[in-house]
Amino acid sequence: MAAKPRVLVTRRWPAAVEAKMSEVFDVDLNRADRPLGIADFRDAFRDYDAVLPTVTDKLPGEAFGEGAARTKILANYGVGFSHIDTSVAKERGIVVTNTPDVLSECTADIAMTLMLMVARRAGEGERELRDGKWTGWRPTHMIGTKVSGATLGIIGFGRIGQAMAQRAHHGFGMKILVQNRSAVAPEVLARYNAEQVATVDDLLPACDFVSLHCPGGAANRHLINARRLDLMRPGAFLINTARGEVVDEHALAQALWYGTIGGAGLDVFEREPLITPELLHSDNLVMLPHLGSATRETREAMGFRVFENLCDYFEGRAPRDRVV
């Protein structure tokens, strides 16, 4: 019988997935659960048939090492893969897969959470209460912004953007504006009574809330910069559950400080887990530690989706979620 493919799982995964994976493949687990570095990946590309990275694994060109790689497939645990230099993977003939669909709902739930928290000042309120500073109800205390019925702009109308529209329109009666790099089918827009606008610059001044659901990577780096923050309505809110690099954090910190916008909710950061220090001074900002897909159900589903992609590949079928 042929030897089992050697697989490197770069972080600890849900136990059920690790167990399933180990039944079928010769699996090495990163027991210390520490992020791996460039040198680790150079070794891994030489020693493993498959490497299973996450968002904490930065894989620029130099991480692929010199010469022929043993690795045939990078099966990413996550939908976003801007941490992988896919042009080098392609050049080396390495297949890349991701885990779409299974995390859309939970990520949209976190975007809604951030939107509600920042608009209704939930983070501030909880801090006040825990700090023993709440003096009691009064008509003018901690007044926020109404979410229901407001206009939400969604940048990137893929699966997660649509899951957000579903919640916002059908749950909160919000008016939905969409900006997407390609035309969205009229029947898809109709599901949320949404309207597509041509550019980000057209969308921003028309919205009370803006939620980012586009991919990261070089093409969208600092898509939201100082100039575009200026285009937003003075009391508007920015929500980012996409990728940190999409927002210029220094520009955002300034906009929050000077009141150019009303507030922001972030689940992802430019240099996560490092946080741009100026952000920590803003009360009108809610920050979460990249929790988008962090539910038991979703993290297991993501793992099993990676497992299916690996089985497809090593059993000679086209992996269902191949992106390179």
Ligand code: 8YV
């Ligand atoms: C994942 C995410 O948990 O899937 C993504 O792209 O941003 C997260 O929800 C993370 O990327 C794990 O690799």
